[in-house]
Amino acid sequence: MGLQDVIADMIRENGPMSVATFMNLALVHPEYGYYTTRDPFGEEGDFTTAPEISQMFGELLGAWAADCWLKLGEPDRFYFVECGPGRGTLMGDALRATKAVPGFHQAMRLRLIEASLVLKSKQQEQLSDYDVVWINSFHDLEDDGAPFILLANEFLDALPVRQYVFTDKGWAERVIMTDNDEKPVFGTVPASVDSLPAVAKGEIVETSPLREMFVRDIAEALERRDGAALLIDYGADYNGTGDTLQAVKAHEYVNVLDHIGEADLTSHVDFMKLRTVAGVHRIRIDGPVSQCSFLQALGIGLRAEILCKKASRRQAEDIDSALKRLTGKDEMGELFKVMALSNGCRETPPGF
Ligand code: SAH
Secondary structure, eight states: OOHHHHHHHHHHHHOSEEHHHHHHHHHHOTTTOTTTTOOOBSTTSSBOOHHHHOHHHHHHHHHHHHHHHHHTTOOSSEEEEEESOTTSHHHHHHHHHHTTSTTHHHHEEEEEEOOOHHHHHHHHHHTTTSOEEEESSGGGSOOSSOOEEEEEESOGGGSOOEEEEEETTEEEEEEEEEOTTSOEEEEEEEOOOOSOOOOOTTOEEEEOHHHHHHHHHHHHHHHHSOEEEEEEEEEESSOOOSOOOEEEETTEEEOTTTSTTTSEEEOOEEHHHHHHHHHTSSSEEEEEEEHHHHHHHTTHHHHHHHHHHTSOHHHHHHHHHHHHHHHOTTTHHHHEEEEEEEESOSSOOTTO
16 A cells, blocks of 8 residues: 555545645655655755755854844744754754854744654754754744744745636636546546636646645734744745646656655745735735845855865865855746745844
8 A cells, every 4th residue: 555545545535636635645644745754855865955955055044043033132032943844954054053143042942843753853863952842833833922033945835735727617626536547647626716817728826725824824923923934935926827736756857646655746836925915914024035136145155255265175166066056047046035024123134
């Protein structure tokens, strides 16, 4: 029995499955989910994220958090939250980089939101010098009025999307069904939806109630307590349409239904939509800006220079190539966007 059989059984019992349900099962099914069963990062894994490319990424995000903490008036207690911390690399680099900020480590209470037991144990190992508490969702963060600073890199793109297609007969939802051999295939069922953008026939529109809920929860919390949240993801800064669901295995794109639970599944994050969702709350919103512009404003160029001074020639080449991957126009620099939600900061959070 594998995840494909579990999904085929569910479809037999309950009928066609939404893309969102499928994505959720494929990624975090307790027994067979992609993240639940492995550490997917790095050369030998399936994909590489910014903190795995270079320590500079986590260090600069640490500096971002420390600067926000200063602008929040150096609260003597705050929650330092990370969503989907992967191997714990980003947080490890961020904490090393902020050791010298007087009072920051004493004030922070670390909270990690993570669905995968395999990755939780990696995080535990990586952050063994610190007191770490895992929580299941942002809802579980102590509601005691203390400010929070939250980081989420490549977390939103793993939260499920639903897909709708505009057809001759109006909107239909894209779903997973099974063919005669019990193999999962895409299909559509009629859907009654409103508030989807007008598109040409045959076009796909994605929505993500869970991403919206996550952003709404943060925005609502920021109306009640001070804090800052930094969201970084593969995304668009316009109201995009089209099918952006993608599966990646061993650094190659693969068919979404071919390696269920064995390939990473993501879709692009519609930051303009999330900006609108957050915008009904009385909080500060910055971005989306490109990752390139954000990291440059935080001084990644200077950071790379300093690292290169202490490095061998070979290491200096690696630092240079990491800098290009993180900020290059055809690499992560433009594809990735950064948005911050905050309240109570004396000035604009850095990077915007
Ligand atoms: N931020 C890390 C890892 C990104 S991969 C980095 O930049 O390297 C996505 C992370 O989110 C993984 O840690 C994964 O296990 C976690 N994740 C995915 N879906 C989740 C969910 N629904 N709830 C909690 N964590 C989730």
